Amino acid sequence: MISIIELYVFVLAAFVGFQVITRVPPLLHTPLMSATNAISGISLVGSLVLAGANRDSVSNWLGFIAVTAASINVVGGFLITDRMLKMFRREPRPELAAPGAKVEKAGQRGGGSR
Amino acid sequence: MSARDLVIEAIYLAASVLFILGLKSLSHPDRARLGMQQAALGMVLAIVGTLFNHEIVRFDFIAVALILGTVIGYPLGMFVPMTAMPQRIAISHMFGALAATLVGVAEYRIHQQAMPRSTMAALGFEVLFGALTVTGSFMAFGKLQEFITGKPVTYRGQNTVNITLFGVAIAMFLFLIFRPGTPMVFYGMIALALLLGVFMVLPIGGADMPVVVSLLNSYAGLASSATGFAIQNNVLIICGALDGASGFLLSVLMSKAMNRSFGNVLFGAFGSAQPALAAGAEAKDLTVRSVSAEDAAIQMAYAGEVIVVPGYGMAVAQAQHVVRELADLLEKRGVTVKYAIHPVAGRMPGHMNVLLAEANVPYDRLYDMEDINPEFERADVALVIGANDVVNPAARSDPQSPIYGMPILDVDKSKGVIVLKRSMNPGFAGIENHLFYAPNTSMLFGDAKSSLTRLVSEVKAL
Numbered sequence: 001m002i003s004i005i006e007l008y009v010f011v012l013a014a015f016v017g018f019q020v021i022t023r024v025p026p027l028l029h030t031p032l033m034s035a036t037n038a039i040s041g042i043s044l045v046g047s048l049v050l051a052g053a054n055r056d057s058v059s060n061w062l063g064f065i066a067v068t069a070a071s072i073n074v075v076g077g078f079l080i081t082d083r084m085l086k087m088f089r090r091e092p093r094p095e096l097a098a099p100g101a102k103v104e105k106a107g108q109r110g111g112g113s114r
Numbered sequence: 115m116s117a118r119d120l121v122i123e124a125i126y127l128a129a130s131v132l133f134i135l136g137l138k139s140l141s142h143p144d145r146a147r148l149g150m151q152q153a154a155l156g157m158v159l160a161i162v163g164t165l166f167n168h169e170i171v172r173f174d175f176i177a178v179a180l181i182l183g184t185v186i187g188y189p190l191g192m193f194v195p196m197t198a199m200p201q202r203i204a205i206s207h208m209f210g211a212l213a214a215t216l217v218g219v220a221e222y223r224i225h226q227q228a229m230p231r232s233t234m235a236a237l238g239f240e241v242l243f244g245a246l247t248v249t250g251s252f253m254a255f256g257k258l259q260e261f262i263t264g265k266p267v268t269y270r271g272q273n274t275v276n277i278t279l280f281g282v283a284i285a286m287f288l289f290l291i292f293r294p295g296t297p298m299v300f301y302g303m304i305a306l307a308l309l310l311g312v313f314m315v316l317p318i319g320g321a322d323m324p325v326v327v328s329l330l331n332s333y334a335g336l337a338s339s340a341t342g343f344a345i346q347n348n349v350l351i352i353c354g355a356l357d358g359a360s361g362f363l364l365s366v367l368m369s370k371a372m373n374r375s376f377g378n379v380l381f382g383a384f385g386s387a388q389p390a391l392a393a394g395a396e397a398k399d400l401t402v403r404s405v406s407a408e409d410a411a412i413q414m415a416y417a418g419e420v421i422v423v424p425g426y427g428m429a430v431a432q433a434q435h436v437v438r439e440l441a442d443l444l445e446k447r448g449v450t451v452k453y454a455i456h457p458v459a460g461r462m463p464g465h466m467n468v469l470l471a472e473a474n475v476p477y478d479r480l481y482d483m484e485d486i487n488p489e490f491e492r493a494d495v496a497l498v499i500g501a502n503d504v505v506n507p508a509a510r511s512d513p514q515s516p517i518y519g520m521p522i523l524d525v526d527k528s529k530g531v532i533v534l535k536r537s538m539n540p541g542f543a544g545i546e547n548h549l550f551y552a553p554n555t556s557m558l559f560g561d562a563k564s565s566l567t568r569l570v571s572e573v574k575a576l
Contacts, residue, residue: 014355016356036361043213
């Protein structure tokens with residue numbers, strides 16, 4: 001039986017979600033998607049119980065697949081979010097400091113590719 | 115509630131707070147990384163806490179599945195290139211929805227005879243949206259990975275078929291709420307939802323994928339929230355709601371950026387046959403000015419300000435690193451280089467930002483549409499790399515155009531425009547782009563990456 005408390009939780013969480021996520025700049029929309037993906041891996045809490053409760057073998061196997069799928073999202077999701085966020089860097093300060101002296105000798109190649 | 119359960123609930127609460135703080139940290143790129151690492155800690159806590167659940171009596175399935183998930187998830191996290199991000203995100207929606215659906219099926223199998231209506235409603239919603247998201251996300255993945263055609267697949271009566279299927283699925287769902295003990299209907303509904311996922315994404319073209327991927331994100335979230343209702347787990351409800359809210363907000367933003375409603379994206383099959391026919395005729399009396407890499411390089415090297423406008427073409431050509439190299443060279447000559455990012459440039463929200471960040475472009479050089487549009491008037495050169503519809507002035511001026519009203523980057527207002535383009539083929543929407551014929555526009559034909567490489571060597575030679 002679902003209690004009214006759970007509806008409260010849902011509505012309030014959705015409200016918090018809207019408030020928090022409207023503040024995410026478009027710059028970080030891709031990391032946002034991968035972050036929510038990683039967080040949605042929390043369905044593991046349901047899948048783990050299913051896989052370990054030993055109700056019958058069908059349940060075990062359904063749980064097995066669910067745990068696998070959810071943990072792919074957890075592991076892959078958090079790793080890729082971190083990998084992306086690591087790339088977002090602010091401009092190094094010295095470059096801004098001296099606008100007059102920007103023309104340098106050719107031959108110094110920018111390390112553009114990685 | 116036993117002491118053990120109380121501890122587990124406390125851990126779940128802590129995890130929920132960490133997740134919300136993690137998402138909050140994404141409001142600023144400097145704090146985001148730490149915040150998400152804390153969210154990951156919350157996830158580890160929640161998983162460890164769950165393992166103490168008294169219902170769990172055997173760990174062999176759990177251990178193997180966790181290891182398998184890690185083995186598959188690790189490369190998906192560490193080695194997928196940034197250009198493949200849209201399909202990577204799409205497939206992860208599939209995994210998330212799959213987990214939710216399977217938990218729903220298992221719950222139904224055990225409790226179907228004595229299931230309260232409210233639980234059945236939650237379960238039904240869970241498997242309906244879960245199953246639809248599984249196949250829908252797989253289709254989106256296929257289209258983005260291009261083993262399924264990226265073009266809209268349409269046929270006569272398609273919308274009628276889809277709406278009918280959806281109606282039947284909803285009817286089965288409602289029936290189940292009143293008669294939970296009818297497994298035939300339950301499994302029938304899942305089969306229908308799986309089919310519906312395929313049919314829904316089939317008519318949607320590649321350029322509309324940002325909306326679809328966001329929408330599927332939202333569905334996956336709602337499905338896992340419903341799981342939380344069904345198994346009475348608050349952390350699931352909270353995370354599902356966060357996920358759902360995020361996906362929903364993103365899809366609204368994306369639709370807005372295309373000046374289209376949800377309905378139009380889902381049922382519109384944009385850019386199919388008609389507009390392309392009209393396009394050819396009017397283009398004949400217009401001339402295109404082609405430019406050599408040398409002249410384009412001179413134009414940019416002696417400019418005061420250059421605004422780079424990347425589009426999906428840059429992602430396809432994987433040209434982001436060369437873009438950065440060119441920008442570095444220009445900056446050394448004293449040119450100000452900025453990047454203008456349209457919200458729907460690319461195949462998912464924020465696609466261009468990630469690619470440019472990967473190429474070490476500092477994020478304070480990346481400007482959103484509203485911030486950069488007034489700047490174009492002052493810019494000497496707008497360098498358009500593989501973008502088309504998002505810079506088409508017809509969206510402002512031509513009420514007949516299918517993209518009329520869509521907010522665009524005002525590239526045509528800058529003093530000079532250089533467009534890197536493979537050929538004169540119209541863009542995704544099949545609409546002629548008058549920007550290409552404007553007197554201040556010059557076209558540099560060729561693959562974006564090789565054109566940029568030529569530009570780099572020309573600028574160096576100056």
